[in-house]
Amino acid sequence: MQDAVSLRAALVKAVAEVVGSHADELTALDQAIGDGDHGINMKRGFEAVAADAAALCAKPWPDFLKSVGTTLVMKVGGASGPLYGTLFMAMGKEMPENPTAADLPRAFRAAILAVQARGKAERGHKTMLDVLIPVAEALESGIYETDKIAAAAHAAAEATKPIKAVRGRASFLGDRSIGHMDPGARSSALLIEAVSGILENE
Ligand code: ADP
Numbered sequence: 001m002q003d004a005v006s007l008r009a010a011l012v013k014a015v016a017e018v019v020g021s022h023a024d025e026l027t028a029l030d031q032a033i034g035d036g037d038h039g040i041n042m043k044r045g046f047e048a049v050a051a052d053a054a055a056l057c058a059k060p061w062p063d064f065l066k067s068v069g070t071t072l073v074m075k076v077g078g079a080s081g082p083l084y085g086t087l088f089m090a091m092g093k094e095m096p097e098n099p100t101a102a103d104l105p106r107a108f109r110a111a112i113l114a115v116q117a118r119g120k121a122e123r124g125h126k127t128m129l130d131v132l133i134p135v136a137e138a139l140e141s142g143i144y145e146t147d148k149i150a151a152a153a154h155a156a157a158e159a160t161k162p163i164k165a166v167r168g169r170a171s172f173l174g175d176r177s178i179g180h181m182d183p184g185a186r187s188s189a190l191l192i193e194a195v196s197g198i199l200e201n202e
């Protein structure tokens with residue numbers, strides 16, 4: 001158990017590191033079915049969050065999450081910037097200053113609904129939602145073991161391969177989007193694994 005400021009700092013470090021170390025892979029996935037910028041977009045956004053970590057992490061959970069979201073909207077760009085930004089901002093709206101374990105699934109679900117409203121996408125459209133929604137379901141069913149959550153996220157990202165994209169740039173490819181993992185699904189799985197790794201001891 002660490003104090004909230006240190007916990008937020010550890011989370012920021014972990015997500016920035018995982019995005020940075022997988023930027024080339026995310027770009028390669030986006031080259032196959034998009035425009036090849038997802039890794040660069042995400043790296044730029046999470047580097048900006050990390051650069052501002054001291055100020056961000058000093059804020060209480062709701063403001064911290066909202067500010068991370070705002071930074072992502074401003075810095076990531078593309079389709080994923082506003083969507084990841086919405087995810088974090090909506091989480092911030094739902095989280096109390098002193099969250100308990102029960103607040104996480106509730107806030108996460110509310111944040112996913114906000115992403116769905118913004119992007120007009122459903123599960124099965126081959127997007128980040130194909131990872132976020134099953135993870136929300138796992139949390140709602142009381143699964144809190146972090147290795148199981150991470151495994152569920154990676155399995156869900158893998159399961160986007162055979163899907164034909166309905167939303168995002170990949171949908172322009174029609175059937176040619178089949179057989180490739182969705183870049184946003186992969187980045188979501190990486191983020192969830194990184195967050196899980198930090199929350200493991202809390
Ligand atoms: P862009 O497609 O504008 O180049 P990125 O490459 O950064 O943006 O992000 C692409 C990812 O964004 C996709 O792989 C997908 O997961 C996600 N995405 C795109 N459109 C939507 C949407 N409407 N709803 C949810 N996620 C989406």
Ligand code: MG
Pocket residue numbers: 030034035036037038078169
């Ligand atoms: Mg792209």
